[in-house]
Amino acid sequence: MMHLLLVGASHRTAPVELRERLDFCSRGLEHAVRALARRQSTSEAVVVSTCNRAELYIACGDPDGAGEDLMAFFSEFHQLPPEQIRPHLYAHRDREAARHLFRVSSGLDSLVVGEPQILGQIKEAYSVATTAESAGPLLNKLFHWAFGVGKRVRSETALAEGAVSVSFAAVSLAKKIFGNLAGRRVLVIGAGEMGKLTAVHLKAQGVASITITSRTLAHAQELADQVGGQVAPWNSLPHSLRESDIVITVTGSPTPILSRAQVKSAMPASRSRPLFLIDIAVPRDVDPRAGEIEQVFLYNIDDLQAIVRENLERRGAEVGRAEQIVEEEVQKFSTWHRSRDAVPTIVALRQRFEGIRKSELERLEPKMSTLSPEARARVDEVTRLIVEKLLLHPTEQLKSVGDSQLVSQYAEALSRLFALDDKDKSAGDR
Amino acid sequence: MYSLPLAFYALALIAYTVHFARRTPSVGRAATALLGAGTLAHTLVIGMQTMEAGHVPFAGTTQAISTFVWLLGLAYLYTEVTTKERGLGIFILPIITALQILPAVQGAGVEPQSRVLEHPLFWTHVAAMLGAYASFGLAAVIGITYVLQFKEIKAKHLVFFFERLPSLQVLDVMNSRTVFIGWLLMTVGLIAGALWVRDAMAMAPGDPRVQAMSLRDPKIFVALFTWAVYTFQMIARRAIGWRGRPAAYLAAVGFAFILLNFVLVSYFLTESHNFGAATPHESFQLSVGNWQLRQ
Numbered sequence: 001m002m003h004l005l006l007v008g009a010s011h012r013t014a015p016v017e018l019r020e021r022l023d024f025c026s027r028g029l030e031h032a033v034r035a036l037a038r039r040q041s042t043s044e045a046v047v048v049s050t051c052n053r054a055e056l057y058i059a060c061g062d063p064d065g066a067g068e069d070l071m072a073f074f075s076e077f078h079q080l081p082p083e084q085i086r087p088h089l090y091a092h093r094d095r096e097a098a099r100h101l102f103r104v105s106s107g108l109d110s111l112v113v114g115e116p117q118i119l120g121q122i123k124e125a126y127s128v129a130t131t132a133e134s135a136g137p138l139l140n141k142l143f144h145w146a147f148g149v150g151k152r153v154r155s156e157t158a159l160a161e162g163a164v165s166v167s168f169a170a171v172s173l174a175k176k177i178f179g180n181l182a183g184r185r186v187l188v189i190g191a192g193e194m195g196k197l198t199a200v201h202l203k204a205q206g207v208a209s210i211t212i213t214s215r216t217l218a219h220a221q222e223l224a225d226q227v228g229g230q231v232a233p234w235n236s237l238p239h240s241l242r243e244s245d246i247v248i249t250v251t252g253s254p255t256p257i258l259s260r261a262q263v264k265s266a267m268p269a270s271r272s273r274p275l276f277l278i279d280i281a282v283p284r285d286v287d288p289r290a291g292e293i294e295q296v297f298l299y300n301i302d303d304l305q306a307i308v309r310e311n312l313e314r315r316g317a318e319v320g321r322a323e324q325i326v327e328e329e330v331q332k333f334s335t336w337h338r339s340r341d342a343v344p345t346i347v348a349l350r351q352r353f354e355g356i357r358k359s360e361l362e363r364l365e366p367k368m369s370t371l372s373p374e375a376r377a378r379v380d381e382v383t384r385l386i387v388e389k390l391l392l393h394p395t396e397q398l399k400s401v402g403d404s405q406l407v408s409q410y411a412e413a414l415s416r417l418f419a420l421d422d423k424d425k426s427a428g429d430r
Numbered sequence: 431m432y433s434l435p436l437a438f439y440a441l442a443l444i445a446y447t448v449h450f451a452r453r454t455p456s457v458g459r460a461a462t463a464l465l466g467a468g469t470l471a472h473t474l475v476i477g478m479q480t481m482e483a484g485h486v487p488f489a490g491t492t493q494a495i496s497t498f499v500w501l502l503g504l505a506y507l508y509t510e511v512t513t514k515e516r517g518l519g520i521f522i523l524p525i526i527t528a529l530q531i532l533p534a535v536q537g538a539g540v541e542p543q544s545r546v547l548e549h550p551l552f553w554t555h556v557a558a559m560l561g562a563y564a565s566f567g568l569a570a571v572i573g574i575t576y577v578l579q580f581k582e583i584k585a586k587h588l589v590f591f592f593e594r595l596p597s598l599q600v601l602d603v604m605n606s607r608t609v610f611i612g613w614l615l616m617t618v619g620l621i622a623g624a625l626w627v628r629d630a631m632a633m634a635p636g637d638p639r640v641q642a643m644s645l646r647d648p649k650i651f652v653a654l655f656t657w658a659v660y661t662f663q664m665i666a667r668r669a670i671g672w673r674g675r676p677a678a679y680l681a682a683v684g685f686a687f688i689l690l691n692f693v694l695v696s697y698f699l700t701e702s703h704n705f706g707a708a709t710p711h712e713s714f715q716l717s718v719g720n721w722q723l724r725q
Contacts, residue, residue, distance in 0.1 A: 155454075156455075158453075158593070161593060162593070176583065176597050177583065177597060177598050177599065178597060178599045179597035179598075179599040179600040180599075268671070270671065271671065274599070291584070295673070295674055297583055297584065303586045306586070307588055310588070
């Protein structure tokens with residue numbers, strides 16, 4: 001039987017200094033996966049390497065020997081002494097390896113639970129292995145299964161829902177207020193780092209323009225160059241405010257720079273768009289009472305951090321449901337994997353039955369020679385169907401046996417009962 | 431006969447509720463399928479009645495409610511398909527299910543129809559008014575969801591509606607469009623109704639219902655008042671910036687009047703709009719043909 005084996009290190013077991021050195025992407029992932037596939041112990045190989053994990057997935061006949069070999073591969077490939085790596089490596093086989101990959105692909109094993117990138121990274125790793133032709137039937141099945149689990153967890157639970165960083169929380173709020181952000185105009189007041197980060201995220205959402213205004217023109221210009229925006233003079237702030245949909249304030253001013261009245265004057269009755277004020281300055285830049293104006297939505301840094309906290313808590317609450325889905329899928333995968341144990345027996349059984357059918361037909365050949373071709377075809381058809389029907393149930397039963405010991409007992413019994421001698425069995429064992 | 435669509439609507443309501451709470455995609459698709467099945471069954475019922483009677487059965491109050499439910503279902507399905515948003519279903523289905531109970535319980539069959547109703551202006555009137563009501567019904571639900579989401583964002587506590595409803599801007603635009611379409615249809619319906627009354631007066635001057643067609647009749651009065659509410663909503667949006675929340679509230683208020691007019695006033699108060707509600711005996715007595723024979 002082909003076994004699954006996983007050996008790897010992740011943010012849970014290895015410090016960042018070590019993870020950096022275990023990165024398989026540095027010399028190209030394809031190079032790594034080809035090197036791994038060339039090892040004696042491996043029949044199939046996929047290498048997953050991200051900044052938080054380096055994992056080798058293989059199919060092998062002898063998992064004990066292969067485990068040692070993979071640990072050796074880690075130290076040889078990265079030219080690190082084995083004793084330095086070993087304590088940080090974990091190894092899982094078969095069911096446990098599948099569970100691990102399913103937890104990874106659904107985001108359960110990520111540093112930030114439910115983060116969206118990991119599924120893409122695993123798909124990438126798998127496609128590199130496909131290019132290198134190192135993935136075979138077992139790993140193909142395993143990885144496609146893992147993509148399915150990742151999707152299922154994302155669609156059936158809220159594990160990946162809600163922004164978990166302040167700037168993403170601001171972007172998701174903006175989307176909830178404006179719908180599409182394309183065509184929206186952003187004003188950044190001040191030149192702080194947080195403002196830059198949020199502006200970059202908004203830019204990625206396709207906003208029409210980013211205008212930066214600061215008491216110090218040079219600072220504004222510098223930030224504008226970095227994010228691809230334009231600069232507006234400080235004294236035209238009221239005008240800039242009226243023109244904008246989303247305003248980010250990040251000045252270091254000790255007193256508020258936008259009063260309720262100033263905001264109010266930016267919201268004439270003729271204005272058809274809401275105004276989203278993101279005040280990420282400490283101390284605050286916008287008078288909190290500005291948030292009372294009907295179409296003004298004012299969020300300060302504490303509000304955004306509270307959202308992030310709430311989202312993290314909600315994700316945490318979904319972990320149980322996600323684990324349950326993973327468990328279900330591991331069970332199904334495991335049944336499929338074990339059913340492959342039964343394949344040689346099934347093939348032998350079929351060959352045995354088919355052999356009997358053929359020889360009986362040959363024996364009857366003299367008597368059937370008087371029959372018309374149609375009638376002979378019918379006889380062939382009927383006998384074939386009888387064999388099919390006889391084998392249908394036993395085949396299904398054998399495939400659904402989940403316990404490998406039971407499978408070997410069944411196989412043993414079947415080969416005695418039906419005289420599936422060694423010759424037949426080896427013919428089926430391809 | 432109206433029980434089959436009702437059963438589907440009730441099941442769809444349950445499915446939309448479960449989908450809203452748990453957001454399982456398969457449940458969402460089941461909800462849409464159930465609503466689709468209900469609307470289809472409803473179409474068949476209305477179609478059969480039309481074939482049986484030779485006219486679309488919406489002259490009587492109960493039948494009109496059934497037709498309104500059908501139109502609302504269609505209008506909602508259309509928005510769901512075009513916007514790919516299922517979050518509004520949980521708000522629409524209670525209206526659909528509750529109103530469909532009336533025809534299901536009353537078992538509104540096809541009743542003989544006065545000749546005075548076989549007039550193109552009458553058809554235009556009823557069809558346009560029912561279409562307008564369906565559009566306003568949608569606008570009201572969109573308005574309510576706007577307010578719910580608006581409050582959540584203002585309160586900075588994004589727990590429930592945030593992940594489940596379209597953005598504020600999208601809801602506001604949808605509100606504006608559905609109100610405009612409803613207003614347009616209602617205007618056509620009111621004009622057609624007024625023109626029809628003029629003809630009906632000439633055709634059936636002895637029919638007390640036609641005689642009652644005036645502003646003093648509560649149904650007509652409330653309808654005109656409702657039209658004024660929506661007209662104000664549209665003007666206020668442009669002139670004094672009543673977008674978003676005020677617009678949403680006005681859409682909800684307008685629809686409250688429509689429901690009032692459509693159910694309570696129609697069943698108990700109006701003297702003029704009760705063409706289908708009469709007993710077979712009365713409708714025989716009142717039928718225009720009969721009246722003409724007596725002349």
